[in-house]
Amino acid sequence: MITLRPADKRGHADHGWLDSHHTFSFANYYDPEHMGFRALRVLNEDRVKPGHGFDTHSHRDMEIITYVLEGVLAHKDSMGNQAVIYPGEVQRMSAGTGVTHSEYNHSSTEPVHFLQIWILPQTLGIPPSYQQRAFAPTEGAHRQVVARQGDVVTVHQDMALSIAHLATGQETRYPLASNRHAWVQIARGSVLLNGQPLQTGDGAAISQEALLIVQAQTNAEVLLFDLA
Structure with a gap:
């Protein structure tokens, strides 16, 4: 069984500096029919203008994955991590018992386009952790x-x-x-x-x-x- 979720049916928020589409309920977008799928809780497609980003904010008990499609994203968190995420790189932050972080467009001239993915963890209250890796595209597989x-x-x-x-x-x-x-x-x-x-x-x-x-x-x- 395949159930389609068309792009134009997603939630949408335009904050000027941020244009975001929400596959599942998120922030001010609430749809009881789309609260996630299995452990996949959030799937947002975000575009952030140059010079803008998400100020420092907190998370708990969530596996947060960021995948950049175009542009460059800067990351900073309370664990001491400071990183730049490029296309083809995958970043994971396990919020666990609690973490704060910020994300900004690293470019002053070009927008950044990325997917933010939240996965519900199997165990709550784990220590926060961070990982980032680059993966070369494997065409056709x-x-x-x-x-x-x-x-x-x-x-x-x-x-x-x-x-x-x-x-x-x-x-x-x-x-x-x-x-x-x-x-x-x-x-x-x-x-x-x-x-x-x-x-x-x-x-x-x-x-x-x-x-x-x-x-x-x-x-x-x-x-x-x-x-x-």
Whole structure:
């Protein structure tokens, strides 16, 4: 079963300096029909103007993943981390018992476009931690970048995130175990997902599908969450 979440049905907030689309309920956008999917709680597509960003604020008990699509994002937190996140890099901050951080557009001339993803952890009250890694694109295949363990960015949850960069006409196949679920998010381009068309910004909740076939109709970047 595949349930589509069209891009134009998402929540939207335009703060001038920030243009944000919310796949699930977030901040002032509330939709009881879209409170998350499995452990995936937040999936925001954000664009921040040059010279602007999110002032210091706090989080608890959440796995926060940031993935930059275009531009450069600066990060600073109460654990002492100061970092710059470039396209192709994945950042994870486990808020745990509590952390404060800020995020700013690192450029004074170019906007930054990124996805902010929140995952519910399996265990509450863990010590806060931070991880950031760069991953070279693997064209035509799903590249795992986040998981509970392995040579990836690790999270405190039974889930995995893979990213595929597809040229027009390329196809990937992802087997999904019978007890697993998936969320597919189209970061760029257009694809067919088991024959159903998805465009930039569209998402899809997937259950009871043994095989996911993604066929690129144009050059595309696809995020696939494998969830318990």
